[in-house]
Amino acid sequence: xxxxxxxxxxxxxxxxxxxxxxxxxxxxxxxxxxxxxxxxxxxxxxxxxxxxxxxxxxxxxxxxxxxxxxxxxxxxxxxxxxxxxxxxxxxxxxxxxxxxxxxxxxxxxxxxxxxxxxxxxxxxxxxxxxxxxxxxxxxxxxxxxxxxxxxxxxxxxxxxxxxxxxxxxxxxxxxxxxxxxxxxxxxxxxxxxxxxxxxxxxxxxxxxxxxxxxxxxxxxxxxxxxxxxxxxxxxxxxxxxxxxxxxxxxxxxxxxxxxxxxxxxxxxxxxxxxxxxxxxxxxxxxxxxxxxxxxxxxxxxxxxxxxxxxxxxxxxxxxxxxxxxxxxxxxxxxxxxxxxxxxxxxxxxxxxxxxxxxxxxxxxxxxxxxxxxxxxxxxxxxxxxxxxxxxxxxxxxxxxxxxxxxxxxxxxxxxxxxxxxxxxxxxxxxxxxxxxxxxxxxxxxxxxxxxxxxxxxxxxxxxxxxxxxxxxxxxxxxxxxxxxxxxxxxx
Numbered sequence: 001x002x003x004x005x006x007x008x009x010x011x012x013x014x015x016x017x018x019x020x021x022x023x024x025x026x027x028x029x030x031x032x033x034x035x036x037x038x039x040x041x042x043x044x045x046x047x048x049x050x051x052x053x054x055x056x057x058x059x060x061x062x063x064x065x066x067x068x069x070x071x072x073x074x075x076x077x078x079x080x081x082x083x084x085x086x087x088x089x090x091x092x093x094x095x096x097x098x099x100x101x102x103x104x105x106x107x108x109x110x111x112x113x114x115x116x117x118x119x120x121x122x123x124x125x126x127x128x129x130x131x132x133x134x135x136x137x138x139x140x141x142x143x144x145x146x147x148x149x150x151x152x153x154x155x156x157x158x159x160x161x162x163x164x165x166x167x168x169x170x171x172x173x174x175x176x177x178x179x180x181x182x183x184x185x186x187x188x189x190x191x192x193x194x195x196x197x198x199x200x201x202x203x204x205x206x207x208x209x210x211x212x213x214x215x216x217x218x219x220x221x222x223x224x225x226x227x228x229x230x231x232x233x234x235x236x237x238x239x240x241x242x243x244x245x246x247x248x249x250x251x252x253x254x255x256x257x258x259x260x261x262x263x264x265x266x267x268x269x270x271x272x273x274x275x276x277x278x279x280x281x282x283x284x285x286x287x288x289x290x291x292x293x294x295x296x297x298x299x300x301x302x303x304x305x306x307x308x309x310x311x312x313x314x315x316x317x318x319x320x321x322x323x324x325x326x327x328x329x330x331x332x333x334x335x336x337x338x339x340x341x342x343x344x345x346x347x348x349x350x351x352x353x354x355x356x357x358x359x360x361x362x363x364x365x366x367x368x369x370x371x372x373x374x375x376x377x378x379x380x381x382x383x384x385x386x387x388x389x390x391x392x393x394x395x396x397x398x399x400x401x402x403x404x405x406x407x408x409x410x411x412x413x414x415x416x417x418x419x420x421x422x423x424x425x426x427x428x429x430x431x432x433x434x435x436x437x438x439x440x441x442x443x444x445x446x447x448x449x450x451x452x453x454x455x456x457x458x459x460x461x462x463x464x465x466x467x468x469x470x471x472x473x474x475x476x477x478x479x480x481x482x483x484x485x486x487x488x489x490x491x
Contacts, residue, residue, distance in 0.1 A: 104310030132190030217265030245270025
């Protein structure tokens, strides 16, 4: 048999090529215990809230499931469908990359975690790759200009924040459909990039990359046609991500890379490097559609910006409210894409929406509950539901200081002295707190029954603030209609 030359990589050390007579993909080698320096994945994690309807023995085809739910855009090779159902092949190892461009992941990143979770639930193993190295460059895909450079302190802070979110979410699927102790791991690509030398990389990897092919990628063409153009640094990003796939394929037995449809060029760069350098088959790419509304606009942005997954950047209450407000035209599709509800239940909800007597927002409530539970856990969902009910104008739920403070970051607030608030008319307070710009506007809505004090409708324009109106002696909640609120802190 003709000998073949391969590169030897070992967590950061870029060694000379070695010669062997046969290459055996790591995915076909006997599985052994691996130690990862990036993060420790413990079994002391919350159990999943949604149990899968299938067991490992049945080997459900994850590609078929993703396709049925609208989570499949493209695959690099149709053989992936067969491999997913081949019980003799063993579980696949699937990775998705997350660059630490912010302290939290956002709704767009959530699709990657959901697809990884489906692989876990179907008996495969997930690898979340944090781009500690690639994050220093920035992926040009879908961007009109180069990302700002991050300082080291910000980068490390972002990495820590993203690792915490990923670990929390993927641990919900731990031990589902897998005989191993854990079915996911989190890695940082800086671990193997930090000692790679440029000349060695160009000689041993760069020589296999065709410039024409790299320039034909959609993300590159769009940037080259723009006024800003593209830097050489960004141009090399696809090669760096491609090498990540090669490294993981060879050293960690990763078979599949997943990503949004805008990642197709970067993913195929990896499968090509594996084919050319390792002369091996069995590496697959899978993309899912970008999350869009029915009108074609991007889903995942609010008036205040991105929909963050970290509770420190967006409260579970506001996260829940975002999904609760999804229009009817999108809610069924989002139930399929963003939740793990079985298709029968989703179809029943869709049918119910078309029948007389359907209670408005029933489907939206289910969507908001499922996705909030998945991201923030049962405690986060409980917090969101409690705040939603307590802050509903007209609600009979007794308000307390903690509940109001829980949403204070999500609504406008104002601090006023106790002596200034006490005995102040409701109309004057509505203006001084910023709820209304003028007294006439406040009086007009009050006459229409639209002003609430601590969720109680104010019917009398002569109403003045009394000591017992101040919740726990600390705060007041003023509402104009159902959505406009202001928290008045008493100083």
